[in-house]
Amino acid sequence: MSAFGWRIDLTSSKDKIARLPxxxxxxxxxxxxxxxxxxxxxxxxxxxxxxxxxxxxxxxxxxxxxxxxxxxxxxxxxxxxxxxxxxxxxxxxxxxxxxxxxxxxxxxxxxxxxxxxxxxxxxxxxxxxxxxxxxxxxxxxxxxxxxxxxxxxxxxxxxxxxxxxxxxxxxxxxxxxxxxxxxxxDGSRESEYEPDISIAILGKPNSGKSTLVNKLTGKENAIVSPIAGTTRDVVEGRFSYKGQQFKVLDTAGIRRKKKVVENVEYYSVNRAFKAIDDADIILLLIDVNEGLTDQDKKITQQIVNKGKGVIQVLNKWDTTDGSKETWDKTKERVEFLFPILSFAPIMAVSGLKGTGVDKLLDEVQKVYRQLTKRIETSVLNESLMVWTDFTPIPSVKNRRYKIRYMTQVSSHPVKFLAFVNRFSGFPDSYKRYIMNQIRKEFGMSKIPISLELKERS
The missing domain is CATH 3.40.50.300 (P-loop containing nucleotide triphosphate hydrolases)
Structure with missing residues (x-):
């Protein structure tokens, strides 16, 4: 097994080759x-x-x-x-x-x-x-x-x-x-190898996506080249880590629309966006030397809209001095430019050298556990009573508002539904307050959640 300890290969048994032809x-x-x-x-x-x-x-x-x-x-x-x-x-x-x-x-x-x-x-x-x-x-x-x-x-x-x-x-x-x-x-072992967690790696061209995929899988799944736009099809790799099976999708680098001029690149970018649908968690790769782009922001909007887990990955960290001061400044800039991802973890790695990758995978597992968490309706509403008693819903133009009850309608994506006495004019600030309380009390601080209001008299 490699030094990284997470790779898996399908090796031969005495009698049969333990994979598909x-x-x-x-x-x-x-x-x-x-x-x-x-x-x-x-x-x-x-x-x-x-x-x-x-x-x-x-x-x-x-x-x-x-x-x-x-x-x-x-x-x-x-x-x-x-x-x-x-x-x-x-x-x-x-x-x-x-x-x-x-x-x-x-x-x-x-x-x-x-x-x-x-x-x-x-x-x-x-x-x-x-x-x-x-x-x-x-x-x-x-x-x-x-x-x-x-x-x-x-x-x-x-x-x-x-x-x-x-x-x-x-x-x-x-x-x-x-x-x-x-x-x-004997393809049974390979056939049964269904992933517990699917990861898609997204980012602009030449941010190091394919290098990271190859490091994770321990194989040259994807061609690595300094030429931007090397990857076109979505390339799939598999590996295991701490008892869980992972599938990782390497995608084409996403550029601004006006730069997507070739038919081939058009389809490549569309498939990169489709990979968001196929993944549980998105690793948004950011070249630490080049910083963030408007296109990175558009990617994040797609991710949040679909309720996917996301980790912001500062790649090529080995090219910095690695100091706490550099980390603090870089992290602060990312948080400032990506307020929509205020919940998302930020990690520093070197896809080339493998540093920080174990910690990144630990974080992936934490995010996945939050994505798949379910809260019982009775427990949720007991907490709701405490929150509303502590901070009552403000009246708007002498109109009083009340949340009658709330339930979690789905996990992965995590969605909640609250029944209110009056939908029109319900304070957005209070809706955000409830969402923050859910994150804090039920350990959902690392994922996007949504709260829909429905009127019930």
Whole structure:
């Protein structure tokens, strides 16, 4: 186990491999890998676009093929002409996935066989027995004849499909199932690994989200690069900490709308916002060297509106002097700029070095316990009587107000409903007073709560 102590891996038992079989979709950019990934999943999980190289990180999803469960993995495109170190990272990760996969679906475009295809094929020869050549964009039966020439590549298993139109997809499923020996795998452990807590990491581009995800999971789940906007799809990782299972979602960096000009980035940002719905707790990552932006504030509004737990994470703390004075000044500035998050904890970490991460996860567990807390109606109303006796509701224009009773209608998000004798003109200040008393008395100081008033005569 690593020094951090929270990582989990699914290792082999004596008889069977204790995980689901991994089916890796690989190939050069723009041959339809993500389209096929979405077709198999029957939903739009991966971003697709005519722009080459849209998929960067490897994204994975459990799914069933004719009753058999697999782990399907979509990879970034392999390039020969690499414009920068980033292309190198994507291509290297795609090649590394050949080792991890139990079956490799190598995708080619029937209309265009390139030198990148030929070079990738040379890397595949060492894994020949687990490679299925999938020739895409065979949209018409007439295109089938062009597939026969590809048998000269030396691979026995080849099939022509149209990922866009669904042509020959059922036949592809049959090929996949015939090439996997399911008796070698025990996916029960992986299948039962449902997270206790789901975390989404949000923040502006290049604030260190992917670095933190990789530190948490102990794996290179996400590609890390100094290029802003590296992550596009939502990348999922898993780990355990102090007896609880966690799922962590690495999201695309969110920028101001006028800067979101590409279709790809538009979908990336939308998915980042959707990750808020899928998570229990949001880690709002703030680069301590760059401070806060208006876009950070817009993210927080979305989080609070949905009643999610949130922790403000000052990342790259290792680049500061780490003094109490620096901490106090930074914390004070964050609190001043984010009054809407007055309840939210503020933590300092280094995603790169791992310092502060244990304390951050401890805080995540505390926030989650508050999110899932339920208060009995009788206990709540006993406290309500004490609060209203101690601080009566002020009259407004000679109108007297009374809270008849109150109940908690939901946890996660935490919502309360109070029945009042008169709704119109009920003092907002008193509503805030009641919410503050709930936080204080029932240990809900770290989460957003809402209180709705309903008139009952």
């Amino acid at each position: 991994r089916v890796v979709i690989a190939g050069r950019p723009n041959v339809g890998k993500s389209t096929l990934f979405n077709r198999i999943l029957k939903k739009r999980q991966a971003i697709t676009d005519p722009t080459p190289g849209v998929t960067r990180d490897t994204i994975k999803q459990r799914c069933f093929l004719k009753g058999q469960e697999i782990m399907l993995m979509d990879t970034g495109g392999f390039k020969l002409e690499r414009d920068d170190d980033f292309d190198e990272l994507v291509s290297e990760k795609s090649l590394n996935m050949l080792q991890e996969g139990d079956l490799v679906l190598f995708m080619m475009d029937v209309n265009d066989i390139t030198s990148e295809d030929e070079t990738f094929i040379e890397h595949l020869r060492a894994h020949k027995e687990k490679v299925l050549i999938v020739v895409n964009k065979v949209d018409f039966p007439e295109k089938e004849n062009e597939i026969w020439n590809l048998y000269s590549l030396g691979f026995e298993e080849i099939i022509g499909i149209s990922a866009t139109h669904g042509r020959n997809i059922e036949e592809l499923y049959g090929k996949i199932l015939s090439m996997i020996d399911f008796s070698r795998f």
